[in-house]
Amino acid sequence: xxxxxxxxxxxxxxxxxxxxxxxxxxxxxxxxxxxxxxxxxxxxxxxxxxxxxxxxxxxxxxxxxxxxxxxxxxxxxxxxxxxxxxxxxxxxxxxxxxxxxxxxxxxxxxxxxxxxxxxxxxxxxxxxxxxxxxxxxxxxxxxxxxxxxxxxxxxxxxxxxxxxxxxxxxxxxxxxxxxxxxxxxxxxxxxxxxxxxxxxxxxxxxxxxxxxxxxxxxxxxxxxxxxxxxxxxxxxxxxxxxxxxxxxxxxxxxxxxxxxxxxxxxxxxxxxxxxxxxxxxxxxxxxxx
Amino acid sequence: xxxxxxxxxxxxxxxxxxxxxxxxxxxxxxxxxxxxxxxxxxxxxxxxxxxxxxxxxxxxxxxxxxxxxxxxxxxxxxxxxxxxxxxxxxxxxxxxxxxxxxxxxxxxxxxxxxxxxxxxxxxxxxxxxxxxxxxxxxxxxxxxxxxxxxxxxxxxxxxxxxxxxxxxxxxxxxxxxxxxxxxxxxxxxxxxxxxxxxxxxxxxxxxxxxxxxxxxxxxxxxxxxxxxxxxxxxxxxxxxxxxxxxxxxxxxxxxxxxxxxxxxxxxxxxxxxxxxxxxxxxxxxxxxxxxxxxxxxxxxxxxxxxxxxxxxxxxxxxxxxxxxxxxxxxxxxxxxxxxxxxxxxxxxxxxxxxxxxxxxxxxxxxxxxxxxxxxxxxxxxxxxxxxxxxxxxxxxxxxxxxxxxxxxxxxxxxxxxxxxxxxxxxxxxxxxxxxxx
Ligand code: SF4
Ligand code: SF4
Numbered sequence: 103x104x105x106x107x108x109x110x111x112x113x114x115x116x117x118x119x120x121x122x123x124x125x126x127x128x129x130x131x132x133x134x135x136x137x138x139x140x141x142x143x144x145x146x147x148x149x150x151x152x153x154x155x156x157x158x159x160x161x162x163x164x165x166x167x168x169x170x171x172x173x174x175x176x177x178x179x180x181x182x183x184x185x186x187x188x189x190x191x192x193x194x195x196x197x198x199x200x201x202x203x204x205x206x207x208x209x210x211x212x213x214x215x216x217x218x219x220x221x222x223x224x225x226x227x228x229x230x231x232x233x234x235x236x237x238x239x240x241x242x243x244x245x246x247x248x249x250x251x252x253x254x255x256x257x258x259x260x261x262x263x264x265x266x267x268x269x270x271x272x273x274x275x276x277x278x279x280x281x282x283x284x285x286x287x288x289x290x291x292x293x294x295x296x297x298x299x300x301x302x303x304x305x306x307x308x309x310x311x312x313x314x315x316x317x318x319x320x321x322x323x324x325x326x327x328x329x330x331x332x333x334x335x336x337x338x339x340x341x342x343x344x345x346x347x348x349x350x351x352x353x354x355x356x357x358x359x360x361x362x363x364x365x366x367x368x369x370x371x372x373x374x375x376x377x378x379x380x381x382x383x384x385x386x387x388x389x390x391x
Numbered sequence: 392x393x394x395x396x397x398x399x400x401x402x403x404x405x406x407x408x409x410x411x412x413x414x415x416x417x418x419x420x421x422x423x424x425x426x427x428x429x430x431x432x433x434x435x436x437x438x439x440x441x442x443x444x445x446x447x448x449x450x451x452x453x454x455x456x457x458x459x460x461x462x463x464x465x466x467x468x469x470x471x472x473x474x475x476x477x478x479x480x481x482x483x484x485x486x487x488x489x490x491x492x493x494x495x496x497x498x499x500x501x502x503x504x505x506x507x508x509x510x511x512x513x514x515x516x517x518x519x520x521x522x523x524x525x526x527x528x529x530x531x532x533x534x535x536x537x538x539x540x541x542x543x544x545x546x547x548x549x550x551x552x553x554x555x556x557x558x559x560x561x562x563x564x565x566x567x568x569x570x571x572x573x574x575x576x577x578x579x580x581x582x583x584x585x586x587x588x589x590x591x592x593x594x595x596x597x598x599x600x601x602x603x604x605x606x607x608x609x610x611x612x613x614x615x616x617x618x619x620x621x622x623x624x625x626x627x628x629x630x631x632x633x634x635x636x637x638x639x640x641x642x643x644x645x646x647x648x649x650x651x652x653x654x655x656x657x658x659x660x661x662x663x664x665x666x667x668x669x670x671x672x673x674x675x676x677x678x679x680x681x682x683x684x685x686x687x688x689x690x691x692x693x694x695x696x697x698x699x700x701x702x703x704x705x706x707x708x709x710x711x712x713x714x715x716x717x718x719x720x721x722x723x724x725x726x727x728x729x730x731x732x733x734x735x736x737x738x739x740x741x742x743x744x745x746x747x748x749x750x751x752x753x754x755x756x757x758x759x760x761x762x763x764x765x766x767x768x769x770x771x772x773x774x775x776x777x778x779x780x781x782x783x784x785x786x787x788x789x790x791x792x793x794x795x796x797x798x799x800x801x802x803x804x805x806x807x808x809x810x811x812x813x814x815x816x817x818x819x820x821x822x823x824x825x826x827x828x
Contacts, residue, residue, distance in 0.1 A: 118426050120824050121403055122451020122550040128499070129539055129549070131532055139512050145499050146510035147400040147813070165428060195448040199433035207432050216409075216657040217425050224428070241451060241550050282440060283556040286741030290562070313543075318561030319553035322444060366441035369448075 112157035112251070113141035115176045117169040118196065118224065119162025123187040123241040127159070130244030133251055151176040157251070158182070161241075163189040163196050163224035170221075170230060177231035184250055185226070185233045188240040188324060188370055193224035195240070195369050200224070228385070236390045240324035240370065243310055246391065254391045262328045263303030263321050267312035269293045271350065278352045280361055288318035295350050300361050302371070304346045305331060305339055309391070323370040326390075333384040336371060392418070395804070397812045401500040401510070403452045404823025408791060408812050409657075415801030420791035422784060422816070424660035430828040434774040439465055439744070439766045440557065442774075446762070447551040449776065450824040452495070454551050455488035455542055456755030457762070457776075457825075459624070462555045464751030464762040469557060471742040476735060477559035478624060483545040483728055484552060485623040485753060489721040490538030492756035493674070493714040496820045497590060498531035501711050504814055505593035527589065530582055534718070537579050541725060544572050559739025566734070573729040580722050584688060587715040594712060601807070604700075605707030605818060606797070607790045609633035611665045612676035612703065613782055615752055615759040620685030621677060621720055623754040630665055631680050635703045638665075643750040643761045646777060660826035662784035663777075669789055672758025672782040673820060674713035679703035684716065686723035692716045707790050710818040744769045755779055757822055780826040783819045790815045 114124060124144045133139075141151045151158065158180040164170055177183050188194040199208070200223045208220045227233060237250040249257030260266050269292055277298035285298070294301040294315060301320035303312065307328040315321050326332065331339040340362050347358045362371070397408040405426040411418040430449055437445065443461045447454035459481050466473065473481075499511050506524060508514045511531065514524035539549045544564060546552025554560045598604055612631040616622055630639040630649065639649050654661045664670060679702065683690050693716055700709060744766075751762040758779025765773035794815050798808035 116405070118405075118428055120448050120451040120454070122448070122454060125451045126550055128495075128532075129536065131536075134512065139510075142510075143400040144403065145401060145512065147503070148509060149398050149400065165426065168425070195445065196428040196433075198437075198445075199429045201433070203435075204429055204432045207429065211427075214656065216421075216423060217659055220427065240448065283558065283561075283739070284440075284742055284744075286558055286739050287737060288561045288739075313548050314553050317547040317554055319444075319547060319556075364441060365437045366444045369445065 109136060109138045110157060111138045111140045111152070111155050112159065113151045113155045113176065113180070114139070114159045114161065115141075115151065115172060116143060117160065117162030117173060117190065117227070118165030119187065119189040119194065123161035126241040126244055127247050130247040132248055137251060151179055153179060155179055156181050157184065159184045159186050160190050160227050161186045163193040164221065164227060164230060165196060165224045166218040166220050168218035173227055173230055182234045183231060184235045184237060185228065186237045186242060186247070186250065188238060189224070190227045191236055191238055191326070192226050196224035198365050198369060234389065236385055238307070238324070238326040238390065239310060243313065245311070246309055249309075250391050257309070257391060259307075259309035261330070262308050263306045263310065263312050263315065263325070266308050266310070267303055267315045269315060272296045276350065276352045280353055280357060290318070294318075294320050295347065298351070298353075302343050302367065305342045307332075322366050326370060329387045332387045332390060339371065397809055399813065399816055401503065401813070402816060402821060402823070403450065404827075406821065406823045408816065410791070410795050412799055412804070415799060417792055417795035417799050420788050420795055421657050422787045422791065423658045424823045424827045425658075426823060427659040427827040431774050431776060434771055437771045438769055439468070439764065439771050440769070442764070442771065443555060443557070444553065449828050450822055451550050452492065453488070453755050453757065453760075453822055453825050455484050455546060456753050456760050458546070458552050459485060459555050460751040460753045460760050460762040462557055462751065463753065464749045464764050465557045465766075467749030467751060468747040468764065468766050469742045469745050471558045471740055473559045474736055474738060474740060476563055476733065477738045479728060479733065480545050480560045480563065480738065481555055482622070482624050483725060484542060484555065486721045486725045486728075487538050487541030487545060489623065489717060489756050490541060490725070491535060492538070493718040493721070494531065494535035494538055496817070497711060497714050497718065498528075498535065498586070500820065501814075501817045502527075502531065502590065502593070504810070504817065505590070505597050527586070530586055534579055534583055534586060537575055540575065541572060544568055556739060558742045561739070563734035563738050569729050569733055573726060576722055576726050576729065580726065583719055583722050587692070587719060590715055591712060594708065598708070601811070603706075603797070604709060605790065605815065607705070607707055607793045609703070609705045610786055611638070611668050611670035612679045613665065613670050613672045613759060614676040614680045615754045616677045616681060618681055619683045621681060621717065625754065626752060628752065628759050629680055630670070631676070631703060633703070633705075635679075643752040643763070646761060650782075652781070660784060660823065661781050663782045664785055669785045670782055671786045671819075672779045673710055673756070674717055675704065675710045676758060677754070678713040678716060684720045686720050686727070688723055689716050689720035692719055707815060707818045710820070757820060757825070758782055776825075776828055778822075778825045778828070780821045780823070783821060784826075787816060787819050787821065
């Protein structure tokens, strides 16, 4: 909280998101000693990104015409742009609305006055500006935020969530269906796949410390694919998860395939590959924390 | 006609205020929510069981409330009653949310208004004693952090929790982390009280300076907490009339009989009224609707408030003081709960999918939140989110108009108006991501 003018200056631009990313950043308050926060409407009453800002964190997707303007304008000012959270990287949860009936609803609002005009869909920010670092997670944990601010070289993480989870994979416990929570009890210490949950931690990038799977909820992949799959099409990632289930369970492959395309996973599973941005090149793994 | 446009900061989400002024008089005040993502549309067709993971993303500030409301709506449909332990863990989750939210609103959103700083992270720049400001900010952030630690303990993830599931919760809380959390909260409780006392003092000083606690007329109040305790996980909503008599009490299933909803052209958020009357939700509503909070220190503060302002109390800056009372309550209640065994039974029950219509109610920090779903063959065919902030929309606009009338005169517009707009809006602590979804 000391206002040392020599500290690097950073701003947080909130586009259309849920503010969860900002809340996580507030919790990572160690930056207070090392950085100066110059703009973040959630907590600071300033109304524009100041001219001498160095680092820009962008959260939320590009959902309306004001988002486009604010993003372009802010990115011009700064030296370095970091896309934080799934929304900024892929459009995030709002991307579940990328289908005809919902697009039509958005377009029907286009003639309204006073309010910013909605675009037909939520866009990732790199559809409009160059991004220097991607920080996936919904939201990224406070620890990941610190990693992004201080530089990826100072951050250590396992390559996949399973390595951070600590649950044991058993050879002789093979479910025949994806039973999920209907069965009523989650056993401690045993891999969630053995128990018939659809967990995609086996190919999701680590770094979150497996905060969902350790207390007993399957990983929904919010950190996106691990480096092994990140530059490939999302079908490669799906195939990989499918293989893990075929090796560890007796669940019919169609059942797994269908479940992998469910909304709660597709919020996240597309974020680095087939996101609906058209012909953009894959994001290089060196640029992803 | 002149249009004054005020951008807003230190609130959740994107909103602004527009006032039309003619001949030195405020003709209208609009509170405009200027974002929307469309959850109620794109959730259609989603497998019902995935709702509790997706809907917290409506809002990273109120995520816990959405998570629990969603699970309750589905339990209503699938006719499963969670075990007692699960209800306790969920209450702890909601308490964590209340702590996090009220501490954020008090210290991050509104305290800077009281000391003349642009943010809690810039408190040492304000005119008052920098050392004292800095210590205030550090203590405030610690208190807020305890709320997020509690959510993490009870909910797994602190922003988008995952532990509440249909039929219960994924796991109880082990003695060792419970003890650690308990120790943290016990150590912080006196800090919370001191901070709140300081905040109260600052508010008194601010009142001296601006000459008002927010001079709006009386209103109706809506909350789902109890008469003798602030339970956050109840199943009834109550309405209080401006003179303090209870006007209605109903389960979420009947909300349409009592609440009228309308859309507006100038905002992506709608507005609700109690049968046409302006009402208020959030801290002041809960405190007005309760005779006691249910914990000793919070009750003392409640009496102090009633003594000073009567009951029901109406001035809008009292919303902020009521948040302080609730912060104390949430600490005390969580301490009580963490002192007990939180692993004494299986925390979840099996269930089977069913078609039907269900309602899930929780008292979110901003007021009663209802999730209303229809499920057919395991899929969501209708989803409605009845958001507390929309209950406050008419009240916010009325209070803005009152503030406008105070500072706009035929002689000119007092520069204090911009600050007043911020103070009014922050008193209601609106959440735009929720209100628009
Ligand atoms: S990435 Fe997740 S946490 Fe961040 S703004 Fe989007 S929905 Fe919220
Ligand atoms: S366990 Fe999976 S879903 Fe949970 S935070 Fe980690 S990557 Fe995201």
